[in-house]
């Protein structure tokens with residue numbers, strides 16, 4: 001691994017908890033519980049290597065449509081995990097952050113989240129962002145509304161609506177865009193994750209189910225990323241002239 005060629009920001013669509021559990025004859029919640037260890041492993045590995053931002057898709061706005069029992073089990077798991085992980089986050093110097101409609105979460109979950117975010121705010125090694133009740137389209141709609149309001153108030157003109165202004169009005173304003181997106185479980189779609197921010201990311205898909213994704217699997221993804229040529233519209237010859 002070339003540590004000088006690491007992505008600064010890795011985004012992950014953690015998928016396959018339910019199918020993994022079903023294969024084992026267990027219920028879906030068992031899969032979610034086992035998925036927590038994968039988050040720990042990946043966060044630790046990223047911090048150790050020097051990745052600065054790790055953003056994980058933990059719950060989409062669409063996931064609210066799952067059976068009530070599964071939704072409440074996920075919320076309980078989230079609540080318990082956050083409380084238990086504070087020590088580890090502090091020890092590893094990892095700052096917690098969140099994107100999504102946090103107000104839509106149960107009050108206890110939102111409170112625990114705000115508490116952990118505040119207690120880790122000084123941590124410097126890496127930022128771990130949880131996407132919770134997150135929708136890429138909603139994030140864009142909210143940004144457009146804020147900008148439209150500024151135009152209406154006469155604070156900016158429409159000519160001032162640029163890429164930078166839109167990015168600055170997203171919840172990810174303080175982060176670089178992810179250079180690498182990982183999705184597990186063999187599904188090849190974005191599922192309403194970071195739509196704007198993934199415009200030029202490298203995508204890495206693996207058949208591995210999220211509960212089985214570990215440090216080794218992360219290294220594979222990073223190595224694969226390092227072997228890609230990111231051309232940004234240019235030709236290969238322009239990037240490495242003879």
Ligand code: IPE
Nearest residue numbers: 014015016017018019020058
């Ligand atoms: C990902 O695993 C976790 C969440 C979306 C909360 P799934 O729960 O989507 O598992 P599968 O895709 O049904 O196997």
Ligand code: IPE
Nearest residue numbers: 013014015057058059060191
């Ligand atoms: C995407 O996974 C959301 C999260 C990983 C939290 P899903 O399993 O909900 O996505 P779809 O429905 O298969 O696209």
Ligand code: MG
Nearest residue numbers: 015016017018
């Ligand atoms: Mg899924």
